[in-house]
Amino acid sequence: MNLLAKSNKKFDFHSELLNWYDKNRRVLPWRALEGETPDPYRVWLSEIMLQQTTVATVKSYFEKFTQAWPTVQDLANADLDEVLAAWAGLGYYARARNLHACAKVVAQEYGGMFPSDTASLLTLPGVGPYTCGAISAIAFDKPFAAVDGNVDRVVSRFYAISDPLPQSKPEIRQYADALMQDHRAGDFVQALMDLGAMVCTPRTANCTICPLQSACQGLALGIADELPKKLRKKPRPTRKGTAYLVQRADGAVLLRKRPAKGLLGGMLEVPCTPWIVDLEASTNSGSNTVEHTFTHFHLVLEVVKAQTIDDAEHRPAESHVWVGLEQLASSALPTVMKKVLIKALGPDALKA
Numbered sequence: 001m002n003l004l005a006k007s008n009k010k011f012d013f014h015s016e017l018l019n020w021y022d023k024n025r026r027v028l029p030w031r032a033l034e035g036e037t038p039d040p041y042r043v044w045l046s047e048i049m050l051q052q053t054t055v056a057t058v059k060s061y062f063e064k065f066t067q068a069w070p071t072v073q074d075l076a077n078a079d080l081d082e083v084l085a086a087w088a089g090l091g092y093y094a095r096a097r098n099l100h101a102c103a104k105v106v107a108q109e110y111g112g113m114f115p116s117d118t119a120s121l122l123t124l125p126g127v128g129p130y131t132c133g134a135i136s137a138i139a140f141d142k143p144f145a146a147v148d149g150n151v152d153r154v155v156s157r158f159y160a161i162s163d164p165l166p167q168s169k170p171e172i173r174q175y176a177d178a179l180m181q182d183h184r185a186g187d188f189v190q191a192l193m194d195l196g197a198m199v200c201t202p203r204t205a206n207c208t209i210c211p212l213q214s215a216c217q218g219l220a221l222g223i224a225d226e227l228p229k230k231l232r233k234k235p236r237p238t239r240k241g242t243a244y245l246v247q248r249a250d251g252a253v254l255l256r257k258r259p260a261k262g263l264l265g266g267m268l269e270v271p272c273t274p275w276i277v278d279l280e281a282s283t284n285s286g287s288n289t290v291e292h293t294f295t296h297f298h299l300v301l302e303v304v305k306a307q308t309i310d311d312a313e314h315r316p317a318e319s320h321v322w323v324g325l326e327q328l329a330s331s332a333l334p335t336v337m338k339k340v341l342i343k344a345l346g347p348d349a350l351k352a
């Protein structure tokens, strides 16, 4: 691919975008204000949280984490269960486990200072090429692209890339790399993200207010709103199961810990049957069911309530634990299990 063949040599993409950014940049809790030095811990924490999750959702979690653990050392010293409980509701729980593991490595092997070279960054748990690029650029001002969904969209539209995602990823990456310069690399990466979030948005390309409009090929060809194209996803299968909400006379409910690895790893759950694929798609939602959509499947759980006693003969198995009603709100419960508890115990079940 000849990058220059598709780009407008006279248009100064870098300057135009940075000029726009200087007037329009978003103020975000994890972002250094103009003139401030970014804190790599906050940059890393926010980038991990923002994977697969919206800015609006991440804000309160970011505040909670940085209040509880103001430094990477504090996070490294926390119990994993505490971290999982604070993460509950953000989804993709492997991120929380990697977050904690990464904090430990940075605290123990790097003296609490994030390394600034990409080779070391890439060895950290949970840090892949995207996060490595984002930390390198935003925290250390190095000219590495960080291609998130916003950047996919802006680059696809600006260069009129009509191959669908994800096949077009390598081409987008090449364009994004070619746009990077040493000057204000961190601001440039954040400017591309902000443009994608504020102007060149998923719903609409607001070209009339865009600093790139005079050279944008998607706009010139009248196809901006159709890009980026995406391959149609396969429909998600439905799985079904039964959740048993067992409650003691004093109100405590029986929960069990999921295995450390795998879906919702290390989180608490209401004991369930295995979630099996509903081959006949015969499961209907009803008044005693909850539904939840994961990345790869849709789940329908029937909720069954039972009362029990907790005397010496009814001790729970080791992986199970009785949790008092007042502790439910601060327990490491994923969203699907919060839905089960609300279904069984009523809308106030998780109010602290």
Ligand code: SF4
Residues within 6 Å of the ligand: 154, 157, 158, 199, 200, 201, 205, 206, 207, 208, 210, 211, 212, 213, 214, 216, 217, 218, 219, 224
């Ligand atoms: S001109 Fe329109 S399509 Fe092109 S980058 Fe700007 S908002 Fe997106």
